[in-house]
Amino acid sequence: xxxxxxxxxxxxxxxxxxxxxxxxxxxxxxxxxxxxxxxxxxxxxxxxxxxxxxxxxxxxxxxxxxxxxxxxxxxxxxxxxxxxxxxxxxxxxxxxxxxxxxxxxxxxxxxxxxxxxxxxxxxxxxxxxxxxxxxxxxxxxxxxxxxxxxxxxxxxxxxxxxxxxxxxxxxxxxxxxxxxxxxxxxxxxxxxxxxxxxxxxxxxxxxxxxxxxxxxxxxxxxxxxxxxxxxxxxxxxxxxxxxxxxxxxxxxxxxxxxxxxxxxxxxxxxxxxxxxxxxxxxxxxxxxxxxxxxxxxxxxxxxxxxxxxxxxxxxxxxxxxxxxxxxxxxxxxxxxxxxxxxxxxxxxxxxxxxxxxxxxxxxxxxxxxxxxxxxxxxxxxxxxxxxxxxxxx
Amino acid sequence: xxxxxxxxxxxxxxxxxxxxxxxxxxxxxxxxxxxxxxxxxxxxxxxxxxxxxxxxxxxxxxxxxxxxxxxxxxxxxxxxxxxxxxxxxxxxxxxxxxxxxxxxxxxxxxxxxxxxxxxxxxxxxxxxxxxxxxxxxxxxxxxxxxxxxxxxxxxxxxxxxxxxxxxxxxxxxxxxxxxxxxxxxxxxxxxxxxxxxxxxxxxxxxxxxxxxxxxxxxxxxxxxxxxxxxxxxxxxxxxxxxxxxxxxxxxxxxxxxxxxxxxxxxxxxxxxxxxxxxxxxxxxxxxxxxxxxxxxxxxxxxxxxxxxxxxxxxxxxxxxxxxxxxxxxxxxxxxxxxxxxxxxxxxxxxxxxxxxxxxxxxxxxxxxxxxxxxxxxxxxxxxxxxxxxxxxxxxxxxxxxxxxxxxxxxx
Numbered sequence: 001x002x003x004x005x006x007x008x009x010x011x012x013x014x015x016x017x018x019x020x021x022x023x024x025x026x027x028x029x030x031x032x033x034x035x036x037x038x039x040x041x042x043x044x045x046x047x048x049x050x051x052x053x054x055x056x057x058x059x060x061x062x063x064x065x066x067x068x069x070x071x072x073x074x075x076x077x078x079x080x081x082x083x084x085x086x087x088x089x090x091x092x093x094x095x096x097x098x099x100x101x102x103x104x105x106x107x108x109x110x111x112x113x114x115x116x117x118x119x120x121x122x123x124x125x126x127x128x129x130x131x132x133x134x135x136x137x138x139x140x141x142x143x144x145x146x147x148x149x150x151x152x153x154x155x156x157x158x159x160x161x162x163x164x165x166x167x168x169x170x171x172x173x174x175x176x177x178x179x180x181x182x183x184x185x186x187x188x189x190x191x192x193x194x195x196x197x198x199x200x201x202x203x204x205x206x207x208x209x210x211x212x213x214x215x216x217x218x219x220x221x222x223x224x225x226x227x228x229x230x231x232x233x234x235x236x237x238x239x240x241x242x243x244x245x246x247x248x249x250x251x252x253x254x255x256x257x258x259x260x261x262x263x264x265x266x267x268x269x270x271x272x273x274x275x276x277x278x279x280x281x282x283x284x285x286x287x288x289x290x291x292x293x294x295x296x297x298x299x300x301x302x303x304x305x306x307x308x309x310x311x312x313x314x315x316x317x318x319x320x321x322x323x324x325x326x327x328x329x330x331x332x333x334x335x336x337x338x339x340x341x342x343x344x345x346x347x348x349x350x351x352x353x354x355x356x357x358x359x360x361x362x363x364x365x366x367x368x369x370x371x372x373x374x375x376x377x378x379x380x381x382x383x384x385x386x387x388x389x390x391x392x393x
Numbered sequence: 394x395x396x397x398x399x400x401x402x403x404x405x406x407x408x409x410x411x412x413x414x415x416x417x418x419x420x421x422x423x424x425x426x427x428x429x430x431x432x433x434x435x436x437x438x439x440x441x442x443x444x445x446x447x448x449x450x451x452x453x454x455x456x457x458x459x460x461x462x463x464x465x466x467x468x469x470x471x472x473x474x475x476x477x478x479x480x481x482x483x484x485x486x487x488x489x490x491x492x493x494x495x496x497x498x499x500x501x502x503x504x505x506x507x508x509x510x511x512x513x514x515x516x517x518x519x520x521x522x523x524x525x526x527x528x529x530x531x532x533x534x535x536x537x538x539x540x541x542x543x544x545x546x547x548x549x550x551x552x553x554x555x556x557x558x559x560x561x562x563x564x565x566x567x568x569x570x571x572x573x574x575x576x577x578x579x580x581x582x583x584x585x586x587x588x589x590x591x592x593x594x595x596x597x598x599x600x601x602x603x604x605x606x607x608x609x610x611x612x613x614x615x616x617x618x619x620x621x622x623x624x625x626x627x628x629x630x631x632x633x634x635x636x637x638x639x640x641x642x643x644x645x646x647x648x649x650x651x652x653x654x655x656x657x658x659x660x661x662x663x664x665x666x667x668x669x670x671x672x673x674x675x676x677x678x679x680x681x682x683x684x685x686x687x688x689x690x691x692x693x694x695x696x697x698x699x700x701x702x703x704x705x706x707x708x709x710x711x712x713x714x715x716x717x718x719x720x721x722x723x724x725x726x727x728x729x730x731x732x733x734x735x736x737x738x739x740x741x742x743x744x745x746x747x748x749x750x751x752x753x754x755x756x757x758x759x760x761x762x763x764x765x766x767x768x769x770x771x772x773x774x775x776x777x778x779x780x781x782x783x784x785x786x787x788x789x790x791x792x793x794x795x796x797x798x799x800x801x802x803x804x
Contacts, residue, residue, distance in 0.1 A: 307707035
């Protein structure tokens, strides 16, 4: 008769708790590193707004009109005019040194040309070598200078007694209003903090899972581990992973609280669906780790493979460059990563909470990962008992 | 003569240490796997994944309430933009929202009922664009397409609008010309995402793999206690510095070849930006590899077996890209991350490489990063020596303890 306290599951769990607390390493990788990730992702973007980007102005005209334009440029929140250069060459140099990220050139005789109705040109320069900054500068310059280009005509018309409204309607008959949905301020911390924390986190989860299972084989304690579990691989693996599942879930929920509660990142659903998604994601990731490890249960080899697989998650989650626009082979491979499904579900929840009807495929996919890992368990058990993988390094 | 002998024995010592290090690397599957997988497979894979480079033909849906020739002309213009393609223009707003929820379109262009009539009355007509922000690239694709189409449409219909101005004034107004706005992209004018990200990723790959390999080697030494073998010729600082120099020599030789592949060959194969002067890139890589090696050897104080380094290092690859200031400007980060930028070689190294290679800067333009890397070399070299001395002594002490304990036990 097996009492509750002597059930194999309980014994494996107890054994694991003792192993966990016996090494400082576990504290470091299970708690300190994830907390560091939360802190890093929450603070790295500063305010999250790309504001006060250093730019330069080259005013070769030095008239009241050109100074007026300079002043207007410096009022744009995106820009911070750090320096007025006297020639284009030195501004280009400063751009190469990333002291500034772009510059505006007001040419010689600009005012005189405008007054006389001759062709006058305002040139702005920026670069896409640092793409995200370049996009911001381009957007800010365009929205500032496009209306400015019409001012000579508007001034002329107004002098003739035509109202400003009337002349702008003639010049710009069709206009646009653009609305970014959900992240209306195009805020970088809203955009990246939440997904990237979980991208870093899933690498940690994968590696920890591989390490804790693999270290049993490496330190030749795996047979003892299986015996504690009464030779039942399922009991052994669940009892072993459960403490980590609990720790990771607590950290995941804490991260959700920090990101959405403290940092006030907007979200359309309640905390409950977010946290449930996080828990399912953590379990799926652990299962993915078990699956990868079972393929070739030699820790030295597989842990470096898993670290690479984990880092691929950053690309294949589709946060930075949308996956549907990559090659189709890459696009279909992305579905093999739990983090891709997690990001899809989370974006749905955050952006509008459209409902389960739009995410059931992703949720089901996350549930498939544990099943696939289960299929590999007999192989893992054989591998442990064969002692073949202990010395592969 | 004595000095010469001394030098000779030192060099012999270094040569032995070097061959031992080469043997360690060549006989470990896991280290070879990190090198081959991390450098060759990852290098190729990343390039392949980002090869599409730009967003083309992102699907948008047009809700055309106006149903006029003007609105259809506008739809055609949007469809003609390379960034987007019109998925459909026959749906109402509710169906359009449904398409967006199902991720089938990345934006909605709403053309109101009076779009055409307002223009014909001489009033300003407005259309509304809604874009998803799941990926900023989607949003900027939609924005560029819709504003480009708007400018074109305005240009085409401006002449028709002149009838709304007093006939006498038209002549005079037409004489003033608008200011030309000229937009100039200096570097990466393809606007490619891969062209922007890959050079930085390659530098981070160099850092991460080298850091991991060093951690694995020194972790292995401590785990198997083979680190004690270094003590056979004493643990003086000069001897330890010879160990550090020999190890670093091996890493730099190996990585010279890998850098040739990553930074020399891959840009040619995949058409990455390649503006840098080879000599200057080598000048940058010298302190970069040295400082990574020294940092890795200093960090060995934390690594007690050959797997922990991977656990502690691998997760942060993405963080290093952020920290380098490539994706988000350094100036906008809080001060402590700006400070961290100067502590980890990957951050200034990556930024300096992007400046050299993608923006055609010269060594003078990367002055700050270059000096930072050399200072890191100095500091981390001293730290590495001290760490190794400490680790060797600790390993000896713990074996002595075991020996003594056994001795006492036997007595």
